[in-house]
Amino acid sequence: MSFHQMWGELAPLGRDPRTGGYRRFAWTGADAECRAWFREQAGRRGLAQETDRNGNQWAWLGDPTRGDAVVTGSHLDSVPDGGAFDGPLGIVSAFAALDELRGRGVEFRRPLAIVNFGDEEGARFGLACVGSRLAAGRLTRAEAFALTDAEGTTLPAAMEAAGYDPETLGPDPERLARIGAFVELHVEQGRALDLTGDPVGVASAIWPHGRWRFDFRGEANHAGTTRIEDRRDPMLPYAETVLAARRAARLAGAVATFGKVAVAPNGVNAVPSLVQGWLDSRATDQPTLDRVVAEIERAAHEHAGRHGVDLAVARESFTPVVEFAHALRDELGRLLTRCGSRPPVPVLGTGAGHDAGILSGSVPTAMLFVRNPTGVSHSPAERATEDDCLAGVAALTDVLEGLACR
Incomplete structure (x- = not known):
């Protein structure tokens, strides 16, 4: 299935017809539709699926227990009236990159996984990156149980209403130990790439x-x-x-x-x-x-x-400030220049938080950014051109091939 087809299937889910923005809040009907979309995409590709103890979705190619896996993905939830690209671009690109790798006939020497982290934006319960924070032990079970939304609904009650068991919430070191590298592709939330004229960049750090x-x-x-x-x-x-x-x-x-x-x-x-x-x-x-x-x-x-x-x-x-693993960041730069056949990709910092930043203390992480021509984000006006999105897919494909297949 092409990038364009996947994007078209996902685009209507959770969209408010009055504003054109998205309301994909954690453990709501819109969130359930997005999770079902993820399961369908994984099923189409014959990937082994699991939802971990904190509600994060995983789709695996290869043996998850082998260790040293290469993982990519992002999130599908949104801020109130958010844009279409923040989060979903990373997951759609991950499935598209896997399709491209299979089309190249490459042999995978490491397990590969695509992940959808839950409640990254924190729009409902007021805390960002709940799924990855819980997994990394940066949010305790007691703290998670104390979270409430504007209507007074607790996080455990919301999870139960959505059919999930909140009693399993907590650190997940065994699962994180499977990961050798996590690479998150994300639309840039700013105009640095637009100003340099580059379709893709590599992240250096996340501001505190x-x-x-x-x-x-x-x-x-x-x-x-x-x-x-x-x-x-x-x-x-x-x-x-x-x-x-x-x-x-x-x-x-x-x-x-x-x-x-x-x-x-x-x-x-x-x-x-x-x-x-x-x-x-x-x-x-x-x-x-x-x-x-x-x-x-x-x-x-x-x-x-x-x-x-x-x-x-x-x-x-x-x-706190996140400095992405220099060795992995430099490896991404090398893979994307193809030993000098392409110009060096820009390396840039960002003020936006991401699951990759939360996981950086537990596993080597890196990020790719796709150009945002206006810099607008967390708004229905957020956008990226299809050519730049496809350039992001190509970059992620090259990175995954270099990390998982060579």
């Missing part, structure tokens, strides 16, 4: 990044009868903190975004009692990120105090 929740607590009151001077309105320090975050990030050459907000009681004619804002911040190095977040917290406390509002700040997730 985290998520923080800011709770501004004031006093609910009537919007029409309460004097301005008598109000304890938490919306005001929240708004000022959003602007402070933008200033702090710009001055430091970092990024900081308040992209999610919850207001109570959320009435048009009511002064809020509580405003919760979630901060996402990333920087090229840890000291810079620490300075940016500290400045945002300082400003938030200052603004809250001036308006008579209480403030609590909690860090909900954090991922």
